[in-house]
Amino acid sequence: MKNQKIYNGIFYYVILIYLEIIFRIFCTEKIFTITFIHTLLYLIPISFLLTLLTNLFKDKVNRILQWITIGLLTVWYAVLLVFKRKFGVFFSINSMGMADQLTSFFGDTIKAIIHNIPIIILMFLPLILMIIFHKHIAYNKSDKKRNLYLLLLIFISYLLFIGSIFIGKKDVYSVYNLYFKVENHALTVEKIGALPSTMIELRRKVLEIGRNLLNIEPELEDELFQNPEAQPIPKEEVYTYNALEIDFAALNNNTTDKTLITMNNYFSQESGTKKNKYTGMYQGKNLIVFMAESFNMVGVREDLTPTLYKLVNSSFVFENFYSPVILSTIGGEFQELTGLYPNLNLLSNVWRKGINEYPYGFGNVFNNLGYNTYAYHDNQYNFQARDKYLKSIGFNNYLGCWNGLEERINCNAWPESDIEMIETTVDDYITSEKPFMTYYATVSGHMPYQVGGRMYNKYKNLVKDLPYSDQNKAYLASQIELDRALEILINKLDAAGKLDDTVIALVGDHYPYDISADTLNELSTYERDSIVEINRSNFILWNNQTETTKITKVGSQIDVLPTLLNLFGVEYDSRLIIGKDILSESPGLAMFSNNSWVSDYGTYYASSGKFVPKDGVEVSDDYIANTNGIVQNKIAMSKYIIQENYYKYIYDSLQK
Numbered sequence: 212m213k214n215q216k217i218y219n220g221i222f223y224y225v226i227l228i229y230l231e232i233i234f235r236i237f238c239t240e241k242i243f244t245i246t247f248i249h250t251l252l253y254l255i256p257i258s259f260l261l262t263l264l265t266n267l268f269k270d271k272v273n274r275i276l277q278w279i280t281i282g283l284l285t286v287w288y289a290v291l292l293v294f295k296r297k298f299g300v301f302f303s304i305n306s307m308g309m310a311d312q313l314t315s316f317f318g319d320t321i322k323a324i325i326h327n328i329p330i331i332i333l334m335f336l337p338l339i340l341m342i343i344f345h346k347h348i349a350y351n352k353s354d355k356k357r358n359l360y361l362l363l364l365i366f367i368s369y370l371l372f373i374g375s376i377f378i379g380k381k382d383v384y385s386v387y388n389l390y391f392k393v394e395n396h397a398l399t400v401e402k403i404g405a406l407p408s409t410m411i412e413l414r415r416k417v418l419e420i421g422r423n424l425l426n427i428e429p430e431l432e433d434e435l436f437q438n439p440e441a442q443p444i445p446k447e448e449v450y451t452y453n454a455l456e457i458d459f460a461a462l463n464n465n466t467t468d469k470t471l472i473t474m475n476n477y478f479s480q481e482s483g484t485k486k487n488k489y490t491g492m493y494q495g496k497n498l499i500v501f502m503a504e505s506f507n508m509v510g511v512r513e514d515l516t517p518t519l520y521k522l523v524n525s526s527f528v529f530e531n532f533y534s535p536v537i538l539s540t541i542g543g544e545f546q547e548l549t550g551l552y553p554n555l556n557l558l559s560n561v562w563r564k565g566i567n568e569y570p571y572g573f574g575n576v577f578n579n580l581g582y583n584t585y586a587y588h589d590n591q592y593n594f595q596a597r598d599k600y601l602k603s604i605g606f607n608n609y610l611g612c613w614n615g616l617e618e619r620i621n622c623n624a625w626p627e628s629d630i631e632m633i634e635t636t637v638d639d640y641i642t643s644e645k646p647f648m649t650y651y652a653t654v655s656g657h658m659p660y661q662v663g664g665r666m667y668n669k670y671k672n673l674v675k676d677l678p679y680s681d682q683n684k685a686y687l688a689s690q691i692e693l694d695r696a697l698e699i700l701i702n703k704l705d706a707a708g709k710l711d712d713t714v715i716a717l718v719g720d721h722y723p724y725d726i727s728a729d730t731l732n733e734l735s736t737y738e739r740d741s742i743v744e745i746n747r748s749n750f751i752l753w754n755n756q757t758e759t760t761k762i763t764k765v766g767s768q769i770d771v772l773p774t775l776l777n778l779f780g781v782e783y784d785s786r787l788i789i790g791k792d793i794l795s796e797s798p799g800l801a802m803f804s805n806n807s808w809v810s811d812y813g814t815y816y817a818s819s820g821k822f823v824p825k826d827g828v829e830v831s832d833d834y835i836a837n838t839n840g841i842v843q844n845k846i847a848m849s850k851y852i853i854q855e856n857y858y859k860y861i862y863d864s865l866q867k
Contacts, residue, residue: 224258226281226337227406230288234405237330238295241401241818249386250404252375255368257410263361266353273352281338284406289331291405297323299536299724300804301405303396303555304412322659383839384806384817393843396555397805401818450485453777453785453792455865462864470851471860477848483785484773484795491780493754497713498582498648498779499700500573500771501751502544503693504626504656506719507534508749509734510690515673518698519690522715523749526757529793533767533801533809534748536721541595543720544652546768548572548604550790552802552849561853565599568859571772571788574605576781577648584608585640588652589620589632597652606650610636624665626689629655629696637700641707655692658725660685666692679733682726687734710755716775717751718768743807743814750793765799765809787861789849800841808842815839 231250235242265276294302297320324331353361376387389399390411399408459479463472513520534543537553545553545562549569553562561567569575574584585608586601592611593599601609612622619635620627632651640647655666660682667674670688677684697715704710723731728741739745750766752774766774769790776783777792791797801809806817813824815835822835851857 221258223261224254227254227258227284229337230285230334231404231406233330233333234288234292238292238301238405239401244402244819246386246402247404249372249375249402250407252368252372253403253407253410256365256372257406259361259365259368263353263358263365267358269352278338278342281341285334285338287409288405289327289334292330292334293320293323293327296327297725298539299721300538301397301400301408304409304416382820383836383843384820393806395806395817395846398817401805450487450490452483452485453490453773453783454483455782455784457784457861457865462861470855471857474848474851474855474857477844478786481786484777484792484797486777487792487795489794490777493714493778494780495646495712496754496779497646497709498573498577498775499713499715500547500648500650500775501715501717502540502547502650502652503717503719504540504653505658505686505721505723506653506656506690506693506717506748507722508747509731510656510687510723511749512687515687516690516694518701519694519751522697522717522751522753525759526754527750527752527794528759528761529750529752529766530761530763531765531799531809531811532718532748532750533743533746533765533803534719534721535746535767535801535803536724537804540652540720543718543768546790547718547720547771548600550769550772550788551852552769552789552846554846554850554853557850557853562600563596565596565603567603567853567856568862569604570858570862571776571783572604573648573650573772573775574601574607576605576776576783578605580779580781581645582648583640583643583645584648584650585610585636586650586652587611587616587632587636588654589616589622589627589629590654590657592616601650626654626657626665629653629692630699633696633700637703641703641709646712653693653696655696656686656689656719656723658723660689660723660725664688680730682730683733686723686726714754714775714778715751716753716771718771719748722746722748742805742816742818743803743809746801746803762793763811764793765801765811766793767801769802770799787852787858789845789852800838802842802845806839806842806846808838810838 228251231254232242261280265280266273268276291302294300376385376390382388384393384395384398384402386402389395389402394415396408396412399411403411457478459475462475466472508523510516511519511523535546536542537546538555538558541558541563542553542555545551545558550571574586577584584606586606587609588597588611590612592609592614597611598609598614610616612620612627616622616632616635620631632653640649661667662681662685664685666689667685670691673691674684674688677687679687697717700715701710704713722745728739728745731745732739737744739747750771767790769788770793771790773783773785773788773790773792774794777785777794785792785795791800793799799811808815808817811825812828812830812834813822815822815838817839822830824830
């Protein structure tokens with residue numbers, strides 16, 4: 212009993228390692244990597260700290276505290292596990308602001324918990340054993356001498372961890388940088404661990420209170436003040452840049468805010484994208500933009516979804532497009548509507564409140580062009596505060612379930628019907644004398660994908676005999692619903708004489724992450740990994756009169772807005788949108804939740820630091836390092852554009 216406090220520290224340590232390993236087995240691609248050493252070291256001071264905190268009182272209180280502590284830790288790991296396996300992204304403290312997503316789909320959440328019960332039981336095994344054998348565990352109060360001893364052990368073991376992360380190459384995504392500088396929760400979980408990433412996130416929140424600093428690598432500041440798009444791509448000098456006259460130097464002279472000064476310097480040195488032969492190609496035409504729930508290229512089949520197949524393979528055909536998962540629907544929708552990379556904390560605390568100004572929001576842009584603008588969603592109108600953020604980007608005529616659309620469609624069924632939404636809303640704008648811009652957020656493609664679901668039952672005869680898993684059959688059924696809704700839309704546009712003058716743009720919010728990568732690969736023409744290629748999809752950009760043009764450049768959801776702005780001849784500043792016009796000469800780049808990326812030259816996996824070049828391509832180490840810097844800077848600038856309400860700041864200055 213003399214050394215019981217050390218034994219208790221080992222007791223906590225073994226449990227934490229056990230929980231980490233279970234989590235890694237079922238939630239990450241690689242269980243044991245070289246960085247797992249840092250996980251093992253980080254858990255030592257945490258274990259001793261827990262030992263100290265749960266041995267300060269009388270035996271009975273200490274016993275209860277230990278049970279509660281182990282119970283809460285287990286519950287936290289279980290939450291992390293279920294969230295990752297359900298939504299395809301790692302849960303974080305910042306994700307708590309999106310908790311209403313879990314409660315609104317309570318039934319799905321319960322099903323996800325039930326589906327993962329065997330793993331959850333494994334996680335609770337230490338707590339169960341602890342309760343069973345509690346008589347063999349010492350809970351007596353620790354004296355001052357031993358408490359000081361524990362404090363010393365905490366300090367020494369923490370220094371040991373800190374010392375370990377100084378060893379090795381300090382690349383942009385090293386453990387050292389993830390701990391001290393680079394803010395990326397997904398990558399931190401993969402490299403340092405689930406509980407350590409939570410502790411690091413808490414530390415960051417505490418230390419950043421009252422601060423106004425950019426999270427950008429100091430060694431990459433030279434890159435920050437250069438053109439981030441500078442790559443060996445042939446340039447045509449005949450075109451001017453999509454840029455406004457902004458005096459960034461004058462702006463800096465009128466502020467002492469370090470964040471604004473850094474942002475002004477960044478954007479003043481960013482060249483943006485040039486106008487091109489497609490600039491103004493669709494000027495004056497109507498525009499219908501879709502955020503299609505869980506739309507992915509694996510659901511596009513000539514036999515089952517002929518309309519989607521036609522739209523994907525005609526007009527502009529994007530052969531290297533991605534729809535990265537960054538927190539469910541709201542993350543994908545944010546990217547499409549703003550051209551920015553989402554930050555989880557700001558999605559909840561700023562975007563959903565609708566308090567910022569977005570002059571490049573679709574509604575604002577087309578309202579200013581004299582268009583009639585409309586927005587529709589065939590589910591609860593204010594879910595995730597969609598009514599607020601759609602209004603902030605200019606949609607004042609927004610209709611969803613329970614603010615009017617329930618009078619037209621069946622809003623009591625799940626999922627609601629995309630066909631019903633299209634059929635009952637198209638007449639709102641199709642007879643307009645003015646050009647129109649319409650936004651649809653669909654829902655029929657929503658998980659869960661199961662036999663007996665509404666969409667499966669509706670199209671059962673078309674999918675039941677397919678040689679796929681039940682999940683994939685149900686997913687394909689949901690895409691048939693979207694396909695037929697689009698067919699109805701096109702037919703109605705044609706009948707009204709509006710088809711030739713209407714552009715349809717559609718991307719998915721994310722791949723159907725309720726389906727595992729292994730299962731989804733049944734539908735894929737090639738083997739997809741679960742980090743990057745699982746996100747490969749299509750961008751539909753279609754007009755009945757546009758000749759088919761194949762675009763091989765890499766793109767993603769954040770590129771949709773600037774691409775459409777250029778096509779419709781909108782005067783905008785391409786430097787201020789992090790996404791870029793896919794049809795411009797600038798190089799392509801798609802960024803993912805853990806800071807992995809795909810460029811026109813290959814794919815970089817951030818967790819392993821591995822770059823896979825495209826066939827016949829060779830790049831230098833400088834190219835990889837520079838692109839990592841570019842990615843980090845783009846993500847940082849996206850964050851601070853929202854945090855600082857930067858568009859209001861810029862456009863207020865233009866009006867003075």
